[in-house]
Amino acid sequence: MNGYYPVMLQLRGERCVIVGGGRIAERKLLGLLEAGADNVAIVSPELTPRLSELAAGGSFQWVSRNFQPLDVVGARLLFAATNHAELNRLIAEEGRHAGAWVNTVDEERGRGFLNPSVVRRGDLLIAVSASGASPALSARLKRELERHYGDDYEYSVERLRMLREHMKAAVYEPGEREALLRLAAEEVPFQEETAFDMTTWITRLRAKRLED
Numbered sequence: 001m002n003g004y005y006p007v008m009l010q011l012r013g014e015r016c017v018i019v020g021g022g023r024i025a026e027r028k029l030l031g032l033l034e035a036g037a038d039n040v041a042i043v044s045p046e047l048t049p050r051l052s053e054l055a056a057g058g059s060f061q062w063v064s065r066n067f068q069p070l071d072v073v074g075a076r077l078l079f080a081a082t083n084h085a086e087l088n089r090l091i092a093e094e095g096r097h098a099g100a101w102v103n104t105v106d107e108e109r110g111r112g113f114l115n116p117s118v119v120r121r122g123d124l125l126i127a128v129s130a131s132g133a134s135p136a137l138s139a140r141l142k143r144e145l146e147r148h149y150g151d152d153y154e155y156s157v158e159r160l161r162m163l164r165e166h167m168k169a170a171v172y173e174p175g176e177r178e179a180l181l182r183l184a185a186e187e188v189p190f191q192e193e194t195a196f197d198m199t200t201w202i203t204r205l206r207a208k209r210l211e212d
Contacts, residue, residue: 004114004131011037015074017100019067019091020081021047024105028079031115033059043071044082067091072098077113080104117142122154123161156188159196166198180205183212 016037018025021044029051032040040060047055047062055062063071067087072078078095080088085106092112095102102112116129117138126149128141163184171177183205 004129006116006127006129008125009035009077011035011077013039014076016040016077016079017071017075018042018079018081019071019087020044020079020083021051022081022083023048025079025081026051028081028103028115029054029060031118032077034118034120041071043067069094072100074098075100078102119145119149121149121151122157124149124153124157159188160184163198163201167202170198170202176206176209179209183208 011032014037016032016039018028018032018040019042021042025042025044026048029040029042033054041063042051042055042060043063043065045065051062054060067082067090072091072095075095075098078091078100080091080095080102081104082088082091088104088106092102092104096112103115104112114129114132116127119126119142126145128138128145130137160181164181167177167180171180180202184201
């Protein structure tokens, strides 16, 4: 057993710090931005061309110098992404002492947190990880999931969100509401992206429930 506990983190407003300015740091930053993180700092005297472009556009705060222990203060997530293993260990130690969750690629297995491979379809988020044993396997599974769960799922999840909100006022009995939402989840990925009426949909789901 790997000992990892999967969670989904809301990062809006949370301070995230990446130490390092190379390709790994670039990958970490892009993942954070995709997740909606809006308070990200990168500490590094140099950046990749892509990171320089994003820094110029204000996507993150660039601290243009070498790492200092004060950089971890207030960080919720800390990424040790330099090319030096000893420095990464130092960054990790400072971060843990400050109460941050730490991600570093060259530390012993089982510490900190891992970044899974992620498939995003609007509010639908699918994450897969081999717990560090095989990044190649995680990447392969991600490609398979991307093919199976196409872009239409973004619309499907948004429609289900709207239905759930509507049912809070339209369907009073919790057991019935739960049953109807299960039926809706089974059929919505196959619906066409057209205008629809919530009341009509609920009526049809109720009839389907009686048939089952």
